[in-house]
Amino acid sequence: MSFELHILGSGAALPTSKRQASAQYVNCNERHILIDCAEGTQQQLRKLGLKLQKIQFILISHLHGDHFFGLPGLLSTMHLLGRNKKLQIYGPPGLETLVRAMIAAGGHPITFDLRFHTIEPSKKQLIFEDRLIEIYAFGLKHRIPTLGFRINEKQKPYHLDKNAIAKADLRIEDMPKLKAGLSIERDGQLYDFRDYTLPADQSFSYAYCSDTKPSPTYLEAIQQIDLLYHEATFCQEHKDRAKSTYHSTALQAAEQASKAGCRYLLLGHFSSRYDDAQQHLLEARTAHPLVGAAEDGLHIKLGNWPPIFENADKTQAQ
Numbered sequence: 564m565s566f567e568l569h570i571l572g573s574g575a576a577l578p579t580s581k582r583q584a585s586a587q588y589v590n591c592n593e594r595h596i597l598i599d600c601a602e603g604t605q606q607q608l609r610k611l612g613l614k615l616q617k618i619q620f621i622l623i624s625h626l627h628g629d630h631f632f633g634l635p636g637l638l639s640t641m642h643l644l645g646r647n648k649k650l651q652i653y654g655p656p657g658l659e660t661l662v663r664a665m666i667a668a669g670g671h672p673i674t675f676d677l678r679f680h681t682i683e684p685s686k687k688q689l690i691f692e693d694r695l696i697e698i699y700a701f702g703l704k705h706r707i708p709t710l711g712f713r714i715n716e717k718q719k720p721y722h723l724d725k726n727a728i729a730k731a732d733l734r735i736e737d738m739p740k741l742k743a744g745l746s747i748e749r750d751g752q753l754y755d756f757r758d759y760t761l762p763a764d765q766s767f768s769y770a771y772c773s774d775t776k777p778s779p780t781y782l783e784a785i786q787q788i789d790l791l792y793h794e795a796t797f798c799q800e801h802k803d804r805a806k807s808t809y810h811s812t813a814l815q816a817a818e819q820a821s822k823a824g825c826r827y828l829l830l831g832h833f834s835s836r837y838d839d840a841q842q843h844l845l846e847a848r849t850a851h852p853l854v855g856a857a858e859d860g861l862h863i864k865l866g867n868w869p870p871i872f873e874n875a876d877k878t879q880a881q
């Protein structure tokens with residue numbers, strides 16, 4: 564089991580020598596998810612050693628170019644490399660029409676199974692689940708319809724308490740039920756799973772909020788998130804600009820994270836006017852105790868607490 568996040572692009576609309584525009588790669592228990600796909604995303608995947616054919620889900624937040632202009636190119640590469648497995652793309656209204664028109668114009672139709680799911684930005688809604696994970700979409704407050712995403716690990720299996728089991732009249736076929744938290748009744752005897760198991764490993768959650776102005780409307784959707792990525796395009800010095808462009812300052816991102824009870828806040832989507840994120844961090848830390856700044860190549864292992872941060876200096880975009 565693993566829950567890992569790779570930051571492929573941590574900048575806002577204008578790519579710089581240090582920061583590409585928005586894209587992230589999430590591996591949640593071997594479910595491979597790309598969130599946003601700016602120009603340059605496939606090169607970032609290659610630089611970081613991430614296999615683009617493993618991607619099963621692409622989540623696109625909105626139709627500003629710095630969040631999806633890399634998508635036609637990525638799909639084309641997947642096709643040229645002979646992809647034959649299904650790819651599911653979730654995004655706002657209009658995305659499918661745009662992308663399919665670009666593919667059709669080139670005269671090279673995509674032959675793998677490409678499924679689009681159009682999501683109306685509104686209340687939190689479950690868009691995918693299987694036995695290990697669930698993915699939710701929810702509406703943000705931006706100039707055009709914009710989605711945020713939340714990925715949860717489901718409840719993990721209980722650990723068997725071998726000492727307790729050895730003293731009871733339990734069978735091999737009972738073990739999967741106990742691990743799943745189910746009690747067993749046999750011959751009038753109840754075997755309560757809590758007596759034969761130890762606590763399960765912790766399940767973690769991650770949410771992505773870019774782009775948005777701060778709003779109470781999405782607080783419920785990010786409630787109690789372990790790791791929240793929230794855009795912090797501006798510092799307080801430019802808070803008027805943040806307001807007029809429907810973006811957030813670092814302080815506003817931290818206030819949102821605190822209100823929603825998020826454990827760790829990762830800032831990103833930094834405007835190219837700033838050389839680094841030091842001022843963002845200073846301001847955000849006045850409103851939330853645990854704040855980090857995204858950078859291209861950052862690798863976060865969320866399967867532990869606190870999360871492990873590994874900086875990929877060697878592979879950062881130059």
Ligand SMILES: [Zn+2]
Nearest residue numbers: 625627705774
């Ligand atoms: Zn935008």
